[in-house]
Amino acid sequence: MNVITDLGEKKRVMEKQIAGRESKLIFEKSRPGKRVHLTPKSKISQSVKREWIPSVLERKREALLPELSEPEIVRHFLNLSQKNFSVDTNFYPLGSCTMKYNPKINEDMAAHPSFTNLHPYQPEETVQGILRIFYDLEQWLIALTGMDRFSLQPAAGAQGELLGMMIARAFHRSNGDTKRRKVIVPDSSHGTNPASAALYGFEVVTIKSNERGRVDLNELARATNEETACLMLTNPNTLGLFEDEIIEIQKMLHQKGSLLYYDGANMNALLGIARPGDMGFDIVHLNLHKTFSTPHGGGGPGAGPLGVKKRLEKFLPVPLVEKKGDKYFLNGQLPASIGKVKSFYGNSGVLLRAYTYIRKLGIDGLCQVSRDAIINANYLRKKLNGTFVIPYPEFCMHEFVASAEAQNSFGVHASDIAKRLLDFGFYAPTVYFPLIVKEAIMIEPTETESRETLDQFAKVMHEIDREARECPETVKLAPHTLPVSRPDEVAAARNPILTYRDLISQKS
Amino acid sequence: MLSYPRNLKYSKTHEWARKEDKKVVVGITEYAQKELSDVVFVELPPVGQEVKKGRACAVVESVKAAFDIYAPISGKVVEINRQLETNPALINTSPYREGWFFAIEPSNLAELSELFDSEKYEGLLHESAN
């Protein structure tokens, strides 16, 4: 056996090993002459081609694009997929994300040729099926939330929020109320709430939560006046606690002429239990990729339908789906509409998945969703209490917030615990949010996890706590078992390499 | 070296100002640099730009956040620290010396006296920490 004693040689051997394991880009596997034959043979003659593509309009610059055979392409992408954590393969207790199981029948329906081959500009009489689906979906979302009408157009929750801000402004303007330039958010709110408000030109006023973690009514009274356009809330809030004073809150805001906006990210706690419309919210957005099981797709696509009360209906974006007799049609005649936030009608494929889900579960199934979600969250909370600091001493709803404060004294942070969980095959919960809890760890198990999984997760969390006390380096340098560990994000931001071309020009 | 050198003036938004002959050099304090952690990028105002006291005129970026830098006094930008383009880390390693941002030709020197001295700035920091 050759014993490597020279340190330089050791380093070179290690570098070679690392390079051998490094992930190759598809460009690095590409070679001229490899092809997948797809399109019919072209019969274009050279002269004809020149006439159709005049020289001044012709592309001259070479494009560096891959050339591979089909087997190589499949292997490349499938190997990449194996490096991902996903709901299909791992428990994903991300607070506020509702990473529930994505039913496969939804995928079958969204891939059905009677849907995928529909062009958005086809005559209405040829698309009655999908229009009916949109119409019914709207009715069901109305039933679940207690609102009066929905637009299915927004492509995501954040876009729904932006649309909500547009409608709030249009509403106040129509009343000649031009002084209403402020939007109030609690300090526990999700970042996109103030972002959407500020993006649309509102001034954001943040109010402190009280010691119970809820909206402080005194603070709210002080902040609300004739300049308030809207209060943005989520209920239960980001701590997983129900805003039990919501009726008082609603009265106060409406008395002062303001609107109330509901961020539906936490709707998974309320199905069949309570409705934002009944609570007095004027505008509501839902996240179909959270509560309604449509897949996250590695970050999208989602859908963020927006519901409103009657007095705001006329401001909704065009078109709306209407029914006359037994015919469905798209109504673009909305003179007070704020316009359009997206081309065509919305993320139709996502809407179809949500429709399938709601129809499958039905009223009993939907009620069961929130019940099991709440049981699972409280069960896990009980199991972690004591080992981890749990700041609010009451039952939670579908999610709860713990803190890594106790582990801090060993130099271990919430982000380290998150990384160490990856070694055990668990995706990390949300960390450092909400901002009002130090070293926050936000956990939402959802209703599609078994008791066995929750027991296992609790066991691993206790194990990590033990490691934090006895061998903190194990946690601080985690993950240890994955292909990569603790990337240098500072270098990535100081010297961004964003394309293959960037990469090869760096090397030379 | 003190965390908050006595020969500098400070703003409540964590910028420092140092008078040098006809210009005033500006940077961010030890506290600010610590809060930011590793700086990845700085967007400086162009030379010749007019700036107003209390108004944002530059941006400093870390991996997690981007922050506005406010002009501590009004005037015209006469110099910028080009070294920061290739080495923004200087802001972390040497916030009062090599990590300076830009120099202003002041339009109203009286504004300098409106800024805090190091004692008052340190006091403000302790206050907000409690």
Added chain:
Amino acid sequence: MSYFPLTEDDRKQMLSEIGVKSFDELVAKVPAQLKNPVLDLPEGLSEFELRQYLENILGENQTARELLSFLGAGSYDHYIPSVVRHILSRGEFYTAYTPYQPEASQGTLQTIFEYQSMMAEITGLDVVNASHYDGATAFAEGCLLALNFNQRQKVLVARTVHPEYRQVMKTYLSGTDFQIEEIPFTAAGTLDLEAFRKMLDMNVGCVAVGSPNFFGVVEDLDEVSDLTHKHGALFVTTGHPLSYLVFRSPGEWKADVACGEAQPFGIPLNFGGPYVGYFATTRSLVRRIPGRLAGITKDRNGRRTFVLTLQAREQHIRREKASSNICTNQALCALAVCVYLSTLGREGLKDAALLNVDRANTLRSRIEKLSGYQIPFSGAIFNEFVVKSKRSVSLLFEKLLKKGVLAGYSLEKDYPELKNHFLVTATETKTEEDLDHFAKLLGKI
């Protein structure tokens, strides 16, 4: 019930361990007047019943494959390799979350990086983000970027840009003080340069045009580009991305921002969504680019690692300028684009593009020969063109639909001065027989 792993036993035991006698104790904080709302919803179905039920409803649709379709206008029927669907159906891809934890998301991150790389090559620009909701929002975002960069007040947008793109841009700008002015088009269906020269002043921060434009015409953008830059404004372009394989790319037109719809690259018609907006800029704008960006770095062991980078800009709220938050990473759609582009590859993409040029030009010449029809815009086209009919378009469409043909998109509603004009699209999916059949029908009707 299929999606609930908890058994009744589990629930009983868990409630007991939590320390309550019934579930109701857990939701005691909900005010009584709100609790247990009456929900007007149907009963659930078994999967078998659900499939039948849905297939019945979907069966009420007539698709653009069952009919012979010449519809385009922003949503295109191109051939999608079978590989795309199979890779996209991997649960490891489609049930993954946004890649905030890089160690757990190298698959997603690398595919985003490869997508960015390929779209940069195709658009001829330097930086591409990980995607927008669609072409219209990407376009609105591109104009906002330009206006914020220049800190000027006005955007000049060509009327030949897709009507929905202009409508969405208007909606997005309604919360700002920015003004929009539309550049008219000539009798040739191209940008009116005379009018444009008069409209260009020092208040203009952005000039936004399309090529190929909404009428399918591929325009010479040299003069528009030069004039725009001479005035210190940014040049934003939009167009069908496959056309850039054979026609001049936005980078070659010296565009600062190229944005539009990447649906033609591997995404089915899907009744309008989900699609994916492409967004590309020059290097100098990299720190203003909205949305996610995947970059390469090394991990603590020196291994190549992909990460989301430059996130600070997108999360930071700069009140003085309308910053962006409208970008969700449409990762799965971007993955489809990545797989499509990889599968067609360098040669396949060129061929597909040439086929589109061939089909549209061939069909156009045939229709031109028919009496009762004219070709008002004779410039170079990619895969769609405008036809003027002697009779009413709605009547024509009705008759053709009865014969199983979707003839195209009527332009009257969006362009009232273009009475009896309609847009016809012929992609590589149209065979010789299809073109023949259509031309014959048009002639007979």
